[in-house]
Amino acid sequence: MAHRILLLEDEQAIADTLLYTLTSEGFEVQHVRRVCDALTAFAAQPPDLAILDVGVPDGNGFDVCRVIRKTSELPIVFLTARNEEIDRILGLELGADDYVSKPFSPREVCARVRAILRRSAARPAAPATEAAPLQLDETAQRIRCAGQLLALTRYEYLLLATLLKRPQRIFSRAELMDLVWGDAPDTADRTVDAHVKLLRAKLREAGVSAELIQTHRNMGYSLSLSA
Ligand code: CA
Numbered sequence: 001m002a003h004r005i006l007l008l009e010d011e012q013a014i015a016d017t018l019l020y021t022l023t024s025e026g027f028e029v030q031h032v033r034r035v036c037d038a039l040t041a042f043a044a045q046p047p048d049l050a051i052l053d054v055g056v057p058d059g060n061g062f063d064v065c066r067v068i069r070k071t072s073e074l075p076i077v078f079l080t081a082r083n084e085e086i087d088r089i090l091g092l093e094l095g096a097d098d099y100v101s102k103p104f105s106p107r108e109v110c111a112r113v114r115a116i117l118r119r120s121a122a123r124p125a126a127p128a129t130e131a132a133p134l135q136l137d138e139t140a141q142r143i144r145c146a147g148q149l150l151a152l153t154r155y156e157y158l159l160l161a162t163l164l165k166r167p168q169r170i171f172s173r174a175e176l177m178d179l180v181w182g183d184a185p186d187t188a189d190r191t192v193d194a195h196v197k198l199l200r201a202k203l204r205e206a207g208v209s210a211e212l213i214q215t216h217r218n219m220g221y222s223l224s225l226s227a
Contacts, residue, residue: 002028003117006047008038008064009079010056014102018051021106022113035059039067046139049075049117051109054085065094070179071138071161075116077109133208136164145206152202155180159195163213163223172220196221 005022009015010033022029030047032038035058042050042064050068052061065076078089078099089099097116100109135144143150143160152160158180163171171179173192181187200210214224 002026003049004028004030004045004047005113006038006041006050007031008035008051008056008061009033009053011053014053014079017106018109021110025110025114027113033057035061035064038064042068042072046072046074049077049113051077051079051113053079054089055081062088062094065096066182069095070158070182071141073165075120077112077116079104079109133212134160134164136161145203145208148206150202150206152199155195156199156202159192160199163221167223167225170216170220170222176221192221 005027007015007018007029009018015031019029019031030041032041033056035056052064054061061078068074068076075097078096079102080086080089080099081102086099086101089096098112100112133145137144141157143152143157159176162176162179173189176192177187181191196213200213203212204210212224214222216222
């Protein structure tokens with residue numbers, strides 16, 4: 001099946017060459033020109049890879065990347081026109097997989113895209129989500145427990161999905177605030193604790209040990225595989 005690529009690029013000439021090259025190499029490309037359209041397209045059907053221009057009229061590719069990274073590990077390549085932008089891509093730990101500076105050859109972009117997709121295919125297929133008693137469905141933004149859908153609020157879902165995608169990894173409260181409540185900057189520290197408490201109660205109700213979410217004193221929370 002053809003890999004689906006989401007392309008955010010506001011300059012028509014650049015978009016055209018990329019569209020032409022990627023399509024002729026067998027990729028299925030959805031082209032958008034604005035941040036809002038990129039987010040809509042991502043929400044409707046997450047692609048296999050995203051190519052994001054940094055500077056677009058209604059915002060920048062970084063914002064799109066941040067939103068995508070809240071729920072998805074899909075490979076992201078930035079298109080950048082300036083050195084300062086490269087510094088930001090490398091410095092912000094946005095979780096980008098690669099970047100290409102303009103002007104670039106579309107063949108080069110194609111080669112990078114292929115290499116990244118090969119790499120991500122070689123990654124073990126989500127050992128995390130399968131090992132846990134929970135199944136994460138990122139497309140539908142749902143989590144199932146033994147086939148049963150968990151009734152979660154938006155933030156409960158984002159919190160559990162974040163932990164689920166990186167089991168054993170300890171997330172500090174500050175990290176979780178950033179990853180889960182990034183769009184609600186006034187959130188207090190105790191919000192994380194309160195949501196963990198709610199999640200544990202729901203997990204217990206669904207028959208999962210509440211120990212699945214572990215508390216690490218003075219460090220934060222992690223998802224255990226052995227619970
Ligand atoms: Ca641009």
